[in-house]
Amino acid sequence: MTVHVGGVVENNLESRHKQQAVAHLSEARARLEGEIGKAIALGNGLRSLIVDRDGLPLDQDLFNRVGAELLDGNSVIKLIAVAPDNILSLIYPLVGNEGAIGLNYRLNAEQWPSIREAMIRRSEVIVGPVNLVQGGQALLVRIPIYPPAFAAQPLAERRYWGVATVAIDQSELIVASGMKESLGDYQVEILSYSENGTQAIYGGIELSEQDVVSLPVHFPGTTEWEVLAYPENGWQTTGGNLWLTWLSGATATLIFAGMAFLLILEVYKVRRMALHDDLTGLANRRLLEERMKQLAAMCDRSGEGFEIFFVDLNGFKPVNDNYGHAVGDQLLVEVGQRLTRQVRLSDTVSRVGGDEFIVLTTGTMSRDERDAFVERLEERLSRTFVFAGAAIEIDASIGHAAFPDDASTIEDLLRVADARMYSNKVHHGASITPLEVPPASVAG
Numbered sequence: 001m002t003v004h005v006g007g008v009v010e011n012n013l014e015s016r017h018k019q020q021a022v023a024h025l026s027e028a029r030a031r032l033e034g035e036i037g038k039a040i041a042l043g044n045g046l047r048s049l050i051v052d053r054d055g056l057p058l059d060q061d062l063f064n065r066v067g068a069e070l071l072d073g074n075s076v077i078k079l080i081a082v083a084p085d086n087i088l089s090l091i092y093p094l095v096g097n098e099g100a101i102g103l104n105y106r107l108n109a110e111q112w113p114s115i116r117e118a119m120i121r122r123s124e125v126i127v128g129p130v131n132l133v134q135g136g137q138a139l140l141v142r143i144p145i146y147p148p149a150f151a152a153q154p155l156a157e158r159r160y161w162g163v164a165t166v167a168i169d170q171s172e173l174i175v176a177s178g179m180k181e182s183l184g185d186y187q188v189e190i191l192s193y194s195e196n197g198t199q200a201i202y203g204g205i206e207l208s209e210q211d212v213v214s215l216p217v218h219f220p221g222t223t224e225w226e227v228l229a230y231p232e233n234g235w236q237t238t239g240g241n242l243w244l245t246w247l248s249g250a251t252a253t254l255i256f257a258g259m260a261f262l263l264i265l266e267v268y269k270v271r272r273m274a275l276h277d278d279l280t281g282l283a284n285r286r287l288l289e290e291r292m293k294q295l296a297a298m299c300d301r302s303g304e305g306f307e308i309f310f311v312d313l314n315g316f317k318p319v320n321d322n323y324g325h326a327v328g329d330q331l332l333v334e335v336g337q338r339l340t341r342q343v344r345l346s347d348t349v350s351r352v353g354g355d356e357f358i359v360l361t362t363g364t365m366s367r368d369e370r371d372a373f374v375e376r377l378e379e380r381l382s383r384t385f386v387f388a389g390a391a392i393e394i395d396a397s398i399g400h401a402a403f404p405d406d407a408s409t410i411e412d413l414l415r416v417a418d419a420r421m422y423s424n425k426v427h428h429g430a431s432i433t434p435l436e437v438p439p440a441s442v443a444g
Helices: 002-052 060-071 112-121 170-177 240-275 285-302 316-323 325-340 367-381 410-428
Strands: 077-084 090-092 125-131 137-145 162-168 186-194 197-202 213-217 224-231 306-313 348-351 356-362 385-387 390-392 396-403
Touching (some): 002 186, 002 224, 112 125, 112 137, 112 162, 170 197, 285 396, 285 410, 316 325, 325 385, 396 410
Antiparallel strands (some): 137 162, 186 197, 186 224
């Protein structure tokens, strides 16, 4: 849940950053369209000048004066030109552009399509960037000129005179639009889409592969422009809200994890209490019977049985009477530990009564192995128990039973082992010899 909420917050931060970028981009686009609008207005002014002369020719000197007036202080406009009958005859500034004089647009494969489009549309068209005859590139505004033969003559009925061209410097256009200043923290591209493919008006064309924000640029003509922006350091997906979300989520996760751990621990404790003896930590009768049932089921498939040894302490009651229950409890714990040290990990030692224990061993033993095992258990249990203030000698009676040789059910197996233990107890009896000794720790 924390990861999901964190993802939502990241998406919101990114969305907010993109909205801010679109706002900046919208302002830059408006200024860009404004600068293009100025160039179109200049071209329309040039058309009006020609129409108002009512067919009177323009010479280069007059065109220079007009051009100087129109372009005064306008760094965006690279040049203006007039082409009566589509043959370029006047250009300003002339210096450096002399090579374009006399250009027949009909014979220029690169520039003729835009002239033809303007003639068909009978309105201004913007194309580019276009390679200029005199060198360099520029964005070109084509202004077709249709002078009226009489007042209020419909445009569709007018005769084509020629075309005026306004060339725009792309670099100066970007500077004048303030795009660098308003989008200083962003990578910016302006792309032009036409039937000839994609061209970069500004920047490259690498951002098209990024998760950019973009806006279209509106102006006359069939060419489409698009402004793209992408942050220098990527979209913002971190912030105070995100860190707070992660911190809160991590805290909640730790709390729930802690609660789950405590719950599992309590379940484990309850299960352990249900299947283990509280005092010695050994398996209780319930767990012992479950394991015997599992081994009995395996015996049906594998044919391998198991054996149990019923251990009863002789004379345990006087220990509680003479030394107290605390000493008696420690004695039982020590008995459980001594029995556990004599068996394998696959075997089970359980406490099934006050001073009664059962040792469950997997697999079957030969008679000699069984007698040696019983003898080892008796020897370990008969060693003196030394507790603070007392030394106690005690022995045990042990009864044995094997599954399935001695019984075919768990209940019968336990009864056989119990009967043999009791018979052993009658023959051996119990011995208790308390000795007073200085306080000491338990000696195994």
